[in-house]
Amino acid sequence: MSGSWSGLNYFPGKNKQLQAANREIVEKSTTAVIGGGSWGTAIVKILSEAPGGYPVSWWMRNQDQINHIVKFGRNPWYLSSVDLDVDRKHISNDLRKVISGAETLIFSVPAAFLKDALKDIRPEDLQGKRVVSAIKGFVPDDNMIVGEFFNKEFGVPFSRLAVVTGPCHAEEVALEKLSYLTIASKNRTLARSIGALFSARYIHVNVSDDIYGTEYAAVLKNIFAIASGICHGLGYGDNFQAVLIANAIQEIKRFVDAVHPIDRDIKESAYLGDLLVTAYSQFSRNRTFGNMIGKGYSVKSAQMEMNMIAEGYFAVKCLYEINRQYGISMPICEAVYAILYKNNSPAAEIRALSGKLK
Ligand SMILES: NC(=O)c1ccc[n+]([C@@H]2O[C@H](COP(=O)([O-])OP(=O)(O)OC[C@H]3O[C@@H](n4cnc5c(N)ncnc54)[C@H](O)[C@@H]3O)[C@@H](O)[C@H]2O)c1
Numbered sequence: 521m522s523g524s525w526s527g528l529n530y531f532p533g534k535n536k537q538l539q540a541a542n543r544e545i546v547e548k549s550t551t552a553v554i555g556g557g558s559w560g561t562a563i564v565k566i567l568s569e570a571p572g573g574y575p576v577s578w579w580m581r582n583q584d585q586i587n588h589i590v591k592f593g594r595n596p597w598y599l600s601s602v603d604l605d606v607d608r609k610h611i612s613n614d615l616r617k618v619i620s621g622a623e624t625l626i627f628s629v630p631a632a633f634l635k636d637a638l639k640d641i642r643p644e645d646l647q648g649k650r651v652v653s654a655i656k657g658f659v660p661d662d663n664m665i666v667g668e669f670f671n672k673e674f675g676v677p678f679s680r681l682a683v684v685t686g687p688c689h690a691e692e693v694a695l696e697k698l699s700y701l702t703i704a705s706k707n708r709t710l711a712r713s714i715g716a717l718f719s720a721r722y723i724h725v726n727v728s729d730d731i732y733g734t735e736y737a738a739v740l741k742n743i744f745a746i747a748s749g750i751c752h753g754l755g756y757g758d759n760f761q762a763v764l765i766a767n768a769i770q771e772i773k774r775f776v777d778a779v780h781p782i783d784r785d786i787k788e789s790a791y792l793g794d795l796l797v798t799a800y801s802q803f804s805r806n807r808t809f810g811n812m813i814g815k816g817y818s819v820k821s822a823q824m825e826m827n828m829i830a831e832g833y834f835a836v837k838c839l840y841e842i843n844r845q846y847g848i849s850m851p852i853c854e855a856v857y858a859i860l861y862k863n864n865s866p867a868a869e870i871r872a873l874s875g876k877l878k
């Protein structure tokens with residue numbers, strides 16, 4: 521089985537009939553975005569600007585943040601320059617209410633806080649809903665990717681599960697820079713219909729059936745971006761970075777091929793593209809966090825310095841535990857784990873790692 525189906529091209533002026541057909545699949549049901557960070561804000565922007573004008577509701581924890589958005593139409597803390605054309609009546613910190621009023625739920629809460637956000641939600645609340653994860657992290661303790669977590673813990677069938685991946689930073693969505701997303705699901709119709717929701721002048725959508733592989737790759741690349749940042753912070757140059765990332769994609773391939781062996785092309789943008797943007801972009805949270813570690817910040821002080829979440833910090837611990845079962849060779853991830861969780865010297869760990877890279 522191949523990992524990806526043909527891309528749905530949503531560029532304006534091309535494949536307009538296909539676009540219209542997919543929009544019909546979406547219907548006019550409400551879509552709820554769950555999470556008030558940068559990615560949730562970017563998703564609200566994309567959905568609420570759609571030519572079809574789909575109804576969007578939005579959950580976030582903080583009432584002050586909600587009050588500000590209601591008053592000024594902007595998120596005070598994330599992507600604050602973006603005007604949000606969202607119906608202000610539909611922003612709430614009551615998750616059960618938001619979920620009950622929507623047919624499609626798009627989750628963008630960092631994985632580390634997902635269980636806490638869902639603490640009052642029961643499997644029945646998600647019954648019949650389409651559940652989409654835009655999260656790129658492992659659920660701590662369970663050590664599961666998010667799609668798997670919704671399937672196992674909430675009984676959401678794979679026919680109603682999809683994930684959003686691809687090299688797409690919220691900050692560039694805010695600037696309406698052309699970006700590519702991949703919607704992965706075992707259910708082709710669902711993937712196409714979620715793809716139609718995300719269709720925008722500046723968003724190109726691909727669809728894939730590799731729900732496991734794309735999600736694992738999206739989580740792992742955050743760890744490699746931390747490694748990239750650490751090396752930059754230590755003073756390694758572009759020559760070394762290129763070798764690091766070339767080795768990183770091989771680590772990703774070894775891992776996804778072992779945990780979910782299907783025929784996939786790791787060079788596609790949902791895998792290699794996502795790694796590249798996170799490892800090199802000025803907008804990368806994980807690279808920024810790693811850079812601070814390389815420069816000598818402690819984990820705590822680097823986290824405090826950032827108002828944003830570096831998912832790779834949490835992911836590397838889960839990966840370390842998952843990989844006990846598989847024993848896959850992942851020297852870069854091991855070095856990041858040793859630096860962040862064993863307090864090993866970044867300089868010594870990267871020096872030792874450099875001898876293992878090719
Ligand atoms: N930012 C992006 O460009 C981007 C792109 C694709 C996927 N993602 C994924 O989206 C998810 C959300 O990331 P983001 O970039 O929106 O986050 P962010 O770093 O912009 O914002 C942090 C978010 O974490 C929340 N948070 C912080 N502490 C919390 C706590 N104790 N309990 C509950 N929530 C808490 C904040 O309210 C905020 O919503 C992540 O899994 C990330 O990997 C982000």
Ligand SMILES: O=P(O)(O)OC[C@H](O)CO
Pocket residue numbers: 656686688689742745797798803804805806807831
């Ligand atoms: O690219 P980063 O480091 O900002 O990570 C956030 C998301 O995982 C981006 O895909």
